[in-house]
Amino acid sequence: MRLREYEHDAARRLTKAGVDSPRLCAQLLAGHVLGLDRLHCVLAAERELALPEIDALEALTARRAAGEPLAYILGAREFFGRDFLVTPDTLIPRPETELLVETALELLPVHHSLRFADLGAGSGCIGVTLCLERPQWRGLLLELSAPALCVARENAARLGAAARLDALRADMRSVPLQPGSCGLVVSNPPYIAEAEQSEVMDEVLRYEPHTALFSPREGLAHLRAVISQAARILQPGGLLLLEHGASQGPAVRELLSSTCVFDGIATRRDLAGLDRCALARKV
CATH class of the missing domain: 3.40.50.150 (Vaccinia Virus protein VP39)
Incomplete structure (x- = not known):
């Protein structure tokens, strides 16, 4: 899975869950896991994600979709x-x-x-x-x-x-x-x-x-x-x-x-x- 594909899928799931600013939220979660700021997330859109990175992103996206505040997830x-x-x-x-x-x-x-x-x-x-x-x-x-x-x-x-x-x-x-x-x-x-x-x-x-x-x-x-x-x-x-x-x-x-x-x-x-x-x- 490429980073842009994760962000698109995560934004869709977060939208369905009623989360505010779902695209931004997906980018911030990705940056947190990958150690990148928003600009470098954009530049790395075609990056292939490793399986541990996908697992981590899925877990954080699920937490946000369940309503946990983004600040607590990011720390x-x-x-x-x-x-x-x-x-x-x-x-x-x-x-x-x-x-x-x-x-x-x-x-x-x-x-x-x-x-x-x-x-x-x-x-x-x-x-x-x-x-x-x-x-x-x-x-x-x-x-x-x-x-x-x-x-x-x-x-x-x-x-x-x-x-x-x-x-x-x-x-x-x-x-x-x-x-x-x-x-x-x-x-x-x-x-x-x-x-x-x-x-x-x-x-x-x-x-x-x-x-x-x-x-x-x-x-x-x-x-x-x-x-x-x-x-x-x-x-x-x-x-x-x-x-x-x-x-x-x-x-x-x-x-x-x-x-x-x-x-x-x-x-x-x-x-x-x-x-x-x-x-x-x-x-």
């Missing part, structure tokens, strides 16, 4: 222009989460040392990216899941940020940091209400870690906890950035206002025009 996902390792113990980084990074880089001085905390770090994509984009910054990756924390540490080491990042296993609801010790707190906490499970994409519900997705009290329990912890550990003038659900903007702004320690409270929208990021400054 990585791009975030802010860099590839981050991911496993089923971590959420898959999403483009809308880049808004947290973009906002931090916009609002905080470029040539300025700063210590930040990434609460519920998961794969570490937010905290690692902040360190790489701002060489003067140091940070803490805080994550309750031990397997996820291992992934975050590995990403920090692979991408060259480990020297300026501490990784700590702890609950975002009880952050072991001193009051006023951070200039920035950033978090993408669980924020989906349990009652909204039926609205979550099937492959997300089946494969991604529920503890990183769902939160009690209408999806606000972890957001409330991060706000409470940020009010304690931020220094005066420090910035809090929170990702939240598209319908949660008013509720999150009210939670921030009710602490009486934040001002400049605002909501930013993602590229889809949906409320996605809350920001506030500690008074």
